[in-house]
Amino acid sequence: MVRVTVPATTANIGPGFDTLGLALNMYNVYNFEETELGLIIEGCPDEYNNEDNLIYKSFVIAAKEMGKEVKGLKISMNTEIPVSRGLGSSSACIVGGVYGANELLHGGLSKDELFRIAVKIEGHPDNIAPAVYGGLTASIVEDDKTYCMKYNLSEKLKFCALIPDFETSTCEARKLLPQDVTFKDAVFNISRTAVLLKAMEEGNFEVISVSLKDKLHQKYRKTLIHQYDEVKKICIENKSDAFFISGSGPTLMNIIQNPEFTNRIKVSIMNLEHNWIVKYLEADKYGVTVEQI
Incomplete structure (x- = not known):
């Protein structure tokens, strides 16, 4: 049996739209x-217990890339990453399936090769890259080939995710975005992305807070997040060091220095219309891991 463990991810990180991930x-x-024939899936809702399961589909695609045949397969899972909350649940499924196929079927593919297969399935690299390589990543696509760079991340940076009891669709969130942006807004985001990467490496919270500002996607996507303004206000009042929408939402992410922020925020959001899970998190440095059981 092969076990694949994949971390949650947060994409965009303010100005780094479709580029940055953590x-x-x-x-x-x-x-x-491996089984004789058929497909067995355990540990997921019934609606995903079939050949349309994203983990299985990714496994099959990777197997075909390696020239391998899938006869029978059993997949069992234990999942912490919530679905459709902007924390990379679909990327985790894809990376899990691709890595599972490579290990179980003895594909012998490198990490970079597996990364590119996973990106091809997902369609964009911002969540796939940190899921594979761990830490803070920036990715680009050129002529259907994906490139990724990994950045150092200060040990000072801790995270507090506010995960609501409602979902948002990445597809619907993308429909809100404009087809064209002004030159001024493009420069605004490019400059802040460059500064943000160095600030996160050094743990400069003042610069992180300023450089997390964005004009390409968050002002549109926040309209899909119930009580966004109220939640942001509560986070600021409780001394959040920096605040951004995780992926396309609806999870809202705080970068913090003091873990005590997590306890304070739990009390402050109790009376909101929706229930919000408050989760203290740290960066995962290593990305996906694989082991023979």
Whole structure:
């Protein structure tokens, strides 16, 4: 049996739209076993217990890339990453399936090769990159080839995720975005992305807070997040060091220095219309791991 463990991820990180990603220490664990025939899936809702399951589909695609045949497969899972909350649940499924196929079927592919297969399935690299490589990543696509760089991240940086009891669709969130942006807004984001990466490396919270500002996506996507303004106000009043929408939402992420922020915020959001899970997180440095059980 092969076990694949994949971290949660947060993408965009303010100005780094479709480019930046960060791995977090919340995990999905997938176990893969070969069987004689058929498909068995355990540990997920019934609607995903079929051949349309994203883990299985990714496994099959990776197997075909390696020239391998999938006869029978059992997948069992233990998942911490919530679905459709902007924390990379679909990327975790894809990376899990791709890595599971490579290990179980003895594909012998490198990490970079597996990364590119996973990006091809997902369609964009911002969540896939940190799920594979861990830490803070920046990715680009050129002529259908994906490139990724990993950045150092200060040990000072801790994270507090506010995860609501409602979902948002990445597809619907993308429909809100404009087809064209002004030159001024493009420069605004490019400059802040460059500064943000160095500030996160050094742990400069003042510069992080300023450089997290964005004009390309968050002002549109926040309209899908119930009580966004109220939640942001509560975070600021409780001395959040920096605040941004995780991926396309609805999870809202705080970068913090003091873990005590997590306890304060739990009390402050109790009376909101929706229930919000408050989760203290740290960066995952290593990305996906694979082991034989």
